[in-house]
Amino acid sequence: MIPSNPIGSLANGEMIPTIIFALIIGGILSVLKEETRLVKDFFTQFNKIMIKMTIWVMKLAPIGIFCLMASTFATLGLDALMPLFKFIACVILAIIIQSVIIYPLLLLLFTRLSPINFIKKFSSVLMFAFSSTSSNATIPLTLETLSQLGVSEEVSSFSIPLGATINMDGNAIMQGCAVMFATQAYGMDLGLSALITIIFTAVIASISAAGIPSAAIISMNMLFMSVGLPLDIITIIMGIDHFLDMFRTAINVLGDAICTVIVAFKNNALNSDVFNGKNVK
Numbered sequence: 344m345i346p347s348n349p350i351g352s353l354a355n356g357e358m359i360p361t362i363i364f365a366l367i368i369g370g371i372l373s374v375l376k377e378e379t380r381l382v383k384d385f386f387t388q389f390n391k392i393m394i395k396m397t398i399w400v401m402k403l404a405p406i407g408i409f410c411l412m413a414s415t416f417a418t419l420g421l422d423a424l425m426p427l428f429k430f431i432a433c434v435i436l437a438i439i440i441q442s443v444i445i446y447p448l449l450l451l452l453f454t455r456l457s458p459i460n461f462i463k464k465f466s467s468v469l470m471f472a473f474s475s476t477s478s479n480a481t482i483p484l485t486l487e488t489l490s491q492l493g494v495s496e497e498v499s500s501f502s503i504p505l506g507a508t509i510n511m512d513g514n515a516i517m518q519g520c521a522v523m524f525a526t527q528a529y530g531m532d533l534g535l536s537a538l539i540t541i542i543f544t545a546v547i548a549s550i551s552a553a554g555i556p557s558a559a560i561i562s563m564n565m566l567f568m569s570v571g572l573p574l575d576i577i578t579i580i581m582g583i584d585h586f587l588d589m590f591r592t593a594i595n596v597l598g599d600a601i602c603t604v605i606v607a608f609k610n611n612a613l614n615s616d617v618f619n620g621k622n623v624k
């Protein structure tokens with residue numbers, strides 16, 4: 344994980360050593376502040392260039408995906424569709440388990456508040472996240488709904504924008520399933536250490552994805568490279584990504600909100616009467 348040659352890691356696409364090196368550089372830049380402003384500005388501006396380049400590439404992507412999918416299905420026939428359907432079903436099932444079992448349990452366990460009450464009021468936010476496929480675009484609605492649920496703005500105005508950027512379990516779920524889908528498609532057998540690498544990298548990849556439509560696809564490259572998988576299967580996933588993005592954005596937003604309610608509760612920043620609908624303004 345610690346690079347002996349950071350430039351070599353960068354050139355060879357070894358993502359984890361590269362990320363660790365970037366984190367160290369970022370940490371040092373934040374300590375040295377003014378002394379290294381030039382370098383910090385360089386990275387900030389270079390980041391803008393890369394984002395612009397990505398936007399241009401994504402504009403061309405639909406044509407490329409159309410051609411790649413047409414050629415894949417023309418060569419492999421309908422046989423190629425079945426594994427894709429299984430992949431979609433697997434992602435949606437995992438997302439349902441996370442949202443119907445894990446999150447309500449966490450809410451109950453840490454706060455004893457009613458998950459049903461929460462979902463009743465929060466469902467419109469989930470619908471908005473589902474249709475906009477953007478956690479960032481959902482932030483204002485999430486904040487408003489949490490305040491109607493009695494969560495103090497002091498907590499939500501910090502944790503919701505932060506969560507929309509770094510807390511993306513929908514992405515981690517989808518990326519984990521995508522790696523399994525790819526390894527099975529290529530007939531590869533992953534060992535335990537590769538599986539642990541996948542879990543670790545999928546979490547980092549989901550943290551690094553922005554809360555915008557299809558961001559997970561971009562960070563998925565890093566995951567595939569970390570276990571030495573060819574990248575071409577990502578183009579097949581891209582063809583159905585918008586559909587999956589709807590589900591994962593909804594669960595990303597749900598995760599941010601549930602964690603915010605828990606943090607607010609633990610810090611006495613939640614009005615339980617308002618949450619339970621006893622005193623709704």
Ligand code: ASP
Pocket residue numbers: 476477478479511513514552553554555556557558559560588591592595
């Ligand atoms: N669209 C997702 C979000 O905004 C990110 C992604 O899964 O690509 O949360």
